Amino acid sequence: MNSKNALLIAAATVLLQCEQSDELTIPQFPDGGLLRSGQLLSRDQLLMFEGMYTVPQGVPLFGEQVAVRTSPGTVSVLSEKNAGFSVLGAACMPDRRVVVEGYWQYPMLLDAGLVRLFVGPSEFSDALCDGETPDPDTSFELDGHFGSDSEFPRQPLTLRWSRQLKPWRDRFFTVAHHGACENTDHCGAAPNSLESIRLAERVGSNAAELDVRITRDGIPILFHDPGLSRTLVRGTFCNGQVADLSLAELMGSCELRYGELIPTVEQTLDMMVNETEMEGVYLDMKVPGAVLPTSRLVVKLMAELEARNTNSDPSDDRKFGALVAITTDEVLAAWHETKAQLTKEGLPIPPCLAEKDAETVIAEGCVAWGPTWTKGPQADKVQLARAAGAGTIFWTINQSEFINEFLTVAQPDGIISARAALLFYRYQTIGTPPPIRPMP
């Protein structure tokens, strides 16, 4: 073989090294599992599962301690180990056992499996099956098995309730970084999709940071990159720049990584308020042109929420904060124009978050500061913002050691993270609940 042939083969071999990573299928019990034959527990009953649990059996899965929180229809087990979580449903079976089953996952890895647990001792399951909501104590436990992939769960797992959770609703924001997981994770939902926001709540978030861009016809949508990058979208005719395409062109030609449609901001706000218990959204303005139309949607939402919260039906009340995030000097200039325009129209100014510094937050009258974690905890600035009535939400911290440092040194009002399970768990173990502040 002469040198030119060797070179050609070498070049072809190098190009063959490019491979796409494998994808994970979230495991499910066949035929819907035991939940299908049971009576699902009510939202109020699920709340009794919340707490910190020790792990007498099954330490290799989630470690020696886990946090459990709930959302509509879901019991979530949140852990530090590999930022692992378990998303479970709960139902009373015909034999009066209460089953809690679903799947577990390490989002950064290709590891997942099934989980099937039963409530014990029997007085708790009897009470739940009678429609009561008993208070948990240290005898309350979830006992059963977990497995790998779609194999039937056979490895023992026991979670024993040890204490109540530290206050987190209305207090500490575990903010999902554009949804439940990073783009490189394997959660089965694409970043900035409605599905990923729903999943974010189930894996430990109570707010979401979402990226806002604008279509050619002026409609704010959720999308991170300026271009229709193949890491985010698919479709033969899905090419070019987001700002060059109308919403109809995007909808007719593009889908997100797992087949989801690109959502508009209006659809997103509606879904978050009406289908989740999330408490807020951090709307990251990626382009100045998105500020005015997004602000109009937030103003409209504020009016709707005010109407709900002041009517005679308390069951209709809903606390939810939407923040317009000022991310750059260009966006700040657009924010000034937006404020002038809304004032001219007699509309209120929506709540804002400034990322630049605490002084800008105070000068602009924003309700929150969104500093990058790379500048350190800046505890003095966090206190400065807090004294001015503004909260602080750091972005974006995924590593355990940095989460620990920021929780203990800065004691912020929230952290943006793609590892919600880890962040929620660490807040519950070492965090200090921030002072109560009224939602914007």
Place this chain on the structure above:
Amino acid sequence: MRFVRSFQALVVAAVCAATGVAGAVSVDQPESQKKELSEAPDRSSLEVFGSFGPTILFGEPANPEYQTSFGRVGMIGELGFAYRSWYFIDPFISVSYSGLARGQAVLPAGVWGAGGTLEQKLRAWIISPGITSDIWRFRPRLALGVAILVQSFEFNGVESSSTQTPLVTQFGLGFNVFDEGRTRLDLEGRGVLISGADVNFVTLDVILRGDLFYIGD
């Protein structure tokens, strides 16, 4: 992606096969015949070449519930120059233009406004330097370049387009069917991978090559 990997494997196999043939020739054939078959020219030249052929695009349009038609067969034309060296490999640069796909999606009224038919067209310019070589009658080539993808739409009477400039990798394997003095004619199978945009297609080209002038002795 499975196609892409299979295609890459095919190209490598073809290159290896060609190499094997050339290797066999170099071992078994007398010196005069070896020179004829392993087609290194006696002197360098600047070669101009042009190709034309059909393309078949891989991948699928998004949102099949809206898509009513999709055509994946297109055409490509290419013009390029190569330094046809008497020694080792031949560098070249080429520019090609292709109409790759067209489709129609029927959108109902929705958050985007009134419904209607969305006409979709995908075209690409490719500017691509690379290397090629004559190995017996085979002519493999490898090129890395840039594409300018042009995505055009028409919806309810409004036309628009947007561009994207991802990187391109091209693998080709030509077979010489005519060689007369300064002029050559090849048939070539080529794979074009525009991975940043996930636009991948194959072509079957007819390539006409000719020496513009000779360089050196």
